[in-house]
Amino acid sequence: MSHVAETQAAGVVAVHHDDHAHHEHHEHHETFITKYIFSQDHKMIAKQFLITGMFWAVLGGLMSVLFRFQLGYPEDAYPWLETILGKWAKGGRITPEAYYALVTTHGTVLVFFVLTAGLSGTFANFLIPLQVGARDMASPFLNMLSYWFFFIASIVMLSSLFVETGPFSGGWTAYPPLSALGDASPGSKTGMDLWIISMALFVVSSLLGGLNYIATILNMRTKGMSMTRLPLTIWALFFTAVLGVLSFPVLLSGFILLIFDRNFGTSFYLSDIFVNGVGALPNEGGSAILFQHLFWFLGHPEVYIILLPAMGMVSEILSVNSRKPIFGYIAMVGSLFAIAILAFLVWAHHMFVTGLNPLLGSIFVLLTLLIAVPSAIKVFNWLTTLWRGSIHFTPGMLFAIGFVSLFISGGLTGIWLGNSAIDIHLHDTYFVIAHFHIVMGVASMFGMFAGIYHWYPKMYGRYMNNTLGYMHFWITIAGAYMIFWPMHYEGLAGMPRRYYDYSIWESFKQFAELNRFISTVAMIVFAAQLLFLINFFYSIFKGRKVTSLNPWGSNTLEWTTPIRPGHGNWPGEIPEVHRWPYDYGKDGKEFIAQTTPVGEDESHH
C-alpha cells in the first residue's frame, strides 16, 4: 500500500482519539432511555449483561432444582409441582418430556447465557476500557447492539418455555437426529425452532461483542500501556474474545445446515433412519457425526470462553488481596495463549465413543493432556502468589481462592476423561457431570462471584455486605463439593447421565440415598444464592458507601477514576501508565499504582 494510505490512517487514528478527548468538555444530556436502556456506556452495558445473566442464572438454577427433585425423589408426587408446572408435572411428578426439557434448557442457559454473556459480557465490557485506559469501547454502538442481540436471544429462548410442545429437550449439545427431526420428540418441534433462532442471535451478539473487545484492547490502550503492562484480566478477556470470534462462526455453519435439515428436506446430518410412529425417512448419505464435529469445534473452545475470564479475574484478585505481585506474569500470559491455541485442537475428545478412528483418538488424547501443562502452570502460579502473602480475606478473595480449589479438583478428573481408553467406561456417566460442573461450571461461577464482589464498589459506588458474602461463600463451596463429589462415585459405578429415573435399574438402586442427598444440598445451595441476590440488589441502594478512590489498594487504572465514573470514565486526561500492574510490596511500599512514574532508585522487579 502507498505511503499516502499510511499517513492517512495515522491521521485517522489521531482524529479518533481527539474525538474521545472531547468527552470531558460537555456533559451528556441523558434521558432515562439513553442512560439505562439504550445506553452506549460500556459500564451500563456491563450491568445490563450482568443483570440479564443473573435472571438466567436464577431460572437455570431453578430448573436444576426441579430436575433434582425428580432424581432425588423419583417415587413421590408433589401436588405443588403440578401447580407451578401444570401439564408438565401431571399428578405431581415431573413428566419425562419436562425432565429432558429442564435438563436441556438448564445446560443451554447456564453455558451460553450465564457463563458466556453474563460472565465475559459483563466483565469484558466493564473492565476492558477501565483497565486499558480508554473512554469507552472502540464502537459503543456495536457494543450496545451486542447486548440487544443477547436480549432478543433471551426473549426467544424464554418464549420457547411456553410453547405447547415444550422447549427443546434433546440436550444442550443439540445432536441430530433429535434436533433435526420434528417428529423425533415433542421438544424437537417449535421448541427447537425457537432454540436455534435464539442461539443464532446469540452468535451475532457474541461476534459483535468479541470484535469490539479485540479492537479496544489492541487499539485503545492509553499511553504507556504496552501489552506486557496489561492486567491479566485483560489478557484473559482478549483470548476469550479471539476464541469466540473464531469458534462461534463454525457453530453458526452447523446451525445453518441444521435449519436446512429441519425445514428444507436436506440430509446433511440425517442418514437412513426410522422414526417410531412415522416410519422410514427418505434421507440418505448424511452424517450425524458431522454435527458433533461442528458443534464441538465451538463447544470445546466455549469451555475456555467460560473459564478464561474467570482465570484472569482470579489472577488479579489473588494478587491484589495477597498484597504480592502475581507470580510468573509472562508464564500466566503464555499459558493463557497455550490454552487458547489448544482449545481449537482437542474437540474430538468429546467424541471418543462415536466410532472415531482410534489413531485420530490417540492424537486427540495427546493434545488434550497437553492442556494439563498450561493449567498446572496457572495453578502453581496462583498458589505461589498466595504463598506467604498478607492475605485480605474479602468475599471476592474467598471466591477467588475457591476458584483455584475447584479448578484443581475438577481439572484432575479431566486427565482421566482425556484418555480415550478410560473414557469408554466414563463417557456419558455422572463422572463427566461431576468433572465439567466443578472445573467449568462452578469454578467459573466462583470467578464471576469473585469479580462481582471485587468490582462492585466500582460498579455501584457502594460495598456489598461482607457477612452475607461470607455466608454465601461458605455455603456455596461446601455445597458445590457435596453436590458434585459424590457424582464421581456414581459415574465410576457406571451410572449414565440424562436418565429420568434410576430407581428402576438394579445396578443404580444403591444410589437412591446418595441422589436424595445431592438433591437436598442442591436446594440448600440454590437458596444460598438468594442471599447473594438480596445482598446485590439491597447494596445497590443501601450498601455502605465507598469513600476512597481505591478501596482495595489496587494498582490498576479503574481505581484512578472517580468513585462513580461518568460516561468517558476520566473527567480530565486519561492517565499515562508507567509500570506493570503488579507492583505490590515493592521497595517497602504496599502498592504502587500503574500511573506512578518509575523512581530513580527503584529496584527492578
Added chain:
Amino acid sequence: MSTTTATPTKLWSGGKSPFNVEYGKLMMWYFLMSDAFTFGAFLISYGTIRFSSNGWPDPNEVFKSFPFAPEGVNAPLVFVSIMTFILIISSVTMVLAVHAGHNMDKKGVIKYMIWTIIGGAAFLGCQAWEWTHLYHEGAWWGSNPFLNHDGTASSTNFTNYFFTITGFHGFHVFSGVIINIIMLIMAMNNSFEKRGHYLMIEKAGLYWHFVDLVWVFVFTCFYLI
C-alpha cells in the same frame, strides 16, 4: 514502516494503534477471519460428506448449459467461468475505487463504485439464472436429478451442499452490493469529502475482496473438483 510513525518497538506501547489502523478496519479484519471460519466449516463439511459418499456427479455434466443457447448445448463450465470473471473484474474496479479514494478523487470513486456494483449485480443475475435453470432440471434442496460419474444414483447431498453454500456465498455478494450502494450514496453526498478520507471505501473493499476470494474456493470445490 513510514517515517510518520515511531520505531516498531514503540508501536505496542499504548496511546496509538499498533497496526496504524483505526478500529473499524481492525474489526473488519477480525470479522473476515470469523467469516472465513464459517465458510471453512461449510466447505470442510462438504468435503467430508463427499469423501464418504459412494459417488458424486460430474460437474462437467451438470454445469454445461448456457443462457439462450439451444437445448442440449454442451458448454461445460463456460457460464460459470464468465460469472467468475465478472466477479474478479469487480474486484479490480473495487481496487481502482479504493485507489481513487486515496487520491481524494470523488469522481473516480463514484465511477468505479458504480462499475463494482454493476459487476456484483451481474454476478447475482448469473447465479439467479443458473439456480433457475437447475431448478427446472429438477435440482433443489432435497432432490438431485443428476447421476454419479459411474451412472449410479447420486445422493441428494450434491444439490444440498451446492445450493446451501453457493446460496450463502450469494447472500454475501448480495450484502456486499448493498454495502457498496450505501458507499456510493455516501460518496455522492460528499460524506467522505467532509471526513477528509475515503476509509469506508477501503473497509467495504476488504469485504468485497474477501467475498471474491471465497468464491474462488467455492468455485474450485463445486465446479472444478
